[in-house]
Amino acid sequence: MNKKNPQVPDENATGLRKGLTSYGDNGFSLFLRKAFIKGAGYTDTALDRPVIGIANTGSAYNPCHGNAEQLIEAVKRGIMLAGGLPMDFPTISIHESFSFPTSMYLRNLMSMDTEEMIRAAPMDAVVLIGGCDKTVPAQLMGAASAGIPAIQLITGSMLTGSHRSVRVGACTDCRRYWGKYRAEEIDDEEIADVNNQLVASVGTCSVMGTASTMACIAEALGMTIPGGATPPAVTADRMRIAELTGAQAVKMAQTGLTIDKVLTAEAIENALRVLLAIGGSTNGIVHLTAIAGRMGINIDLKALDRMGKETPVLLDLKPSGQHYMEDFHKAGGMATLLRELKPLLHLHAMTVTGRTLGEEIEAAGPGFAQDVVRTAAHPIYPQGGIAVLEGNLAPGGAVIKQSSADAGLMEHEGQAVVFENAADMADRIDRDDLDVNADDILVLKNIGPKGAPGMPEAGYIPIPRKLAVQGVKDIVRISDGRMSGTAFGTIVLHVTPESAIGGPLAYVQNGDRIRLSVRQREIALLVSDEEMARRRQAAPVVPPVAERGYKKLFLDTVTQADQGVDFDFLRAPSMKQSVPK
Known part of the structure; x- marks a missing residue:
């Protein structure tokens, strides 16, 4: 004392x-x-x-x-x-x-x-x-x-675990088998069997x-x-x-x-x-x-x-x-x-x-022969697994896990198929009358830090059922949310600013052309500045609010993805330095 x-x-x-x-x-x-x-x-x-x-x-x-x-x-x-x-x-x-x-x-x-x-x-x-x-x-x-x-x-x-002599584990294999089920490649009995083996x-x-x-x-x-x-x-x-x-x-x-x-x-x-x-x-x-x-x-x-x-x-x-x-x-x-x-x-x-x-x-010593960690001379992928994108659709940045994406879709231009929120996606994604083809780009809004709230892992937008049964395994997807690290696909995430606070993503409409170029680190909405200004004026975004409790604290103080989705008052008062240098 x-x-x-x-x-x-x-x-x-x-x-x-x-x-x-x-x-x-x-x-x-x-x-x-x-x-x-x-x-x-x-x-x-x-x-x-x-x-x-x-x-x-x-x-x-x-x-x-x-x-x-x-x-x-x-x-x-x-x-x-x-x-x-x-x-x-x-x-x-x-x-x-x-x-x-x-x-x-x-x-x-x-x-x-x-x-x-x-x-x-x-x-x-x-x-x-x-x-x-x-x-x-x-x-x-x-x-x-x-x-x-x-x-x-x-x-x-x-x-x-093991499913029919095939080694399985959560949760990449969860998504793989669920994709097979959605595509009607496996039946109810098999999806129930694999459910028992994924987590051993x-x-x-x-x-x-x-x-x-x-x-x-x-x-x-x-x-x-x-x-x-x-x-x-x-x-x-x-x-x-x-x-x-x-x-x-x-x-x-x-x-x-x-x-x-x-x-x-x-x-x-x-x-x-x-x-x-x-x-x-x-x-x-x-x-x-x-x-x-x-x-x-x-x-x-x-x-x-x-x-x-x-x-x-x-x-x-x-x-x-x-x-x-x-x-x-x-x-x-x-x-x-x-x-x-x-x-x-x-x-x-x-x-x-x-x-x-x-x-x-x-x-730790000199190590030993093994085949799980590659040498720098013979990598799994020549660059880091994650690429950072910028452009008029994501002024504050976005990311893509390029090491688990389809190489054929990394340079792609397509027509936007827009879902306004997760409920809209759930309602329409499997409908037979959904106007979508494999060259389109799926866009999901309002799943960012404030929009959901909490930035859920809904960015792993499922392949529309009508495409899945045709054998389509990947399609370009864009959102202001996250996806599980166990997921795979050509998926652009963490679009900043998010749509719920008026980021450009909020104003994407069905039929808009979008260009993804991982080589150029670009995600671009091919709509003129004048048209975007008109859309903002016609339908300005009102950020979500809450009246009480933790949700109010969250919505009032949470930061965007580029600041870690932390509460602003929990971050250090000043940023002393930046990394990498």
Whole structure:
């Protein structure tokens, strides 16, 4: 406590003395706190140790975190072996397919929950347990704002299943088989059978979806124990990582290795490099932008695109390749990838181990023969998996996952078939009288940050049924929303500004010509400026509003995709620097 003034909090306090409840007398606050915790059976010896918080995101609604209980026990073991006192605490838990209207709508709420619980409870360091798509970015955002030593523990990917002797895993194969079902290539019985095999265990998607992308990004940022990204959820390797994570959290508390020393501009740039090289989810850009924004770092999308032109896709993983996360783990995991990317990385970037990324790559050894991570000389795709587009349809930018798109559609001009919102799309997409052909471009409005709200993964617009039964497998699609990292196709996403706030996308009409040129990094609406001005004047857009609650907070303060879809008041007051340089 502050001995000079017992009513003033001591900013240098540690352990149970940290963040004392405001009763006007710090001595009494500590006395009362110890009295209550001793009621749980703790001794003074235990209470004098460094306190390590463990963010518990286990939930019956979140099978991606179905191993949380076992992970917490392993983390506690590591903390106690290292001389710390483990204290797990709950936060909200978000699952991609169990969150209405979309998990992205709740990401910022989870980040606030994480930040405020870290601030509210006494802890010298925190272990963040997350896995499902929005949980890892939410935790890193919250921890970045809280500022104490923090380390990420990934829940891990699921095992793959088998359908009629064909290996399957969520969720690229979910979409592949559902596409077959919509095209009437498989029947009700088979789609029910495959539904039982797609998810063979608890854990996150077994392909390079958003969850796996964020796991790899967390390790690239230096926020996990080396090797922490890839062990599957139900393996002994994952439990050992959990124990090591707990022990490292104690060391971080003792040495004062706060998160700002790890989440630097160089670390963010390393993570962007990895995002490109793994053929990662387009969601990774939004999440990294939000994480960086909490640290006062701006991500320059134009510079990111330049970086992509010199960073090939090296990871042979679905949807850009053929393998699954468990194969990546057996191939050496992130160490194998980072070793190949070494000439392009900032090797002096600090990690949660207290060693640099370069030192950790060296410590991982020389590697071994495998076929999951390619060499730079023989990549899966010659450029980074994601390209950034600009043009009069997206003045603030848009993205396309070029590594999983149809090469024949990357330079394309077609006629717009417009859906005003997700409900309109659901109502019309499978109608026989839908006026559409394979050369057209599907446009979906009002699924951006404010429009939906929450920027759902509806950007993966299904192939209209009348085209699907004709054998059409891809078509150019454009929206201001997102798509799952497990998805594939020639799909333009994150169109900024979004249509709900009057972006050009709001004024696209059926029959308009649109030009997509990935080579030129252009997405253009072939309508004159005069006509666009006339349309704006004839039907001005009124942004959505809400009267109360979290929805009001969201709509009043959420930013656009190029700023991470974070709340404006949660970003750092000023952007100190931009990455990539």
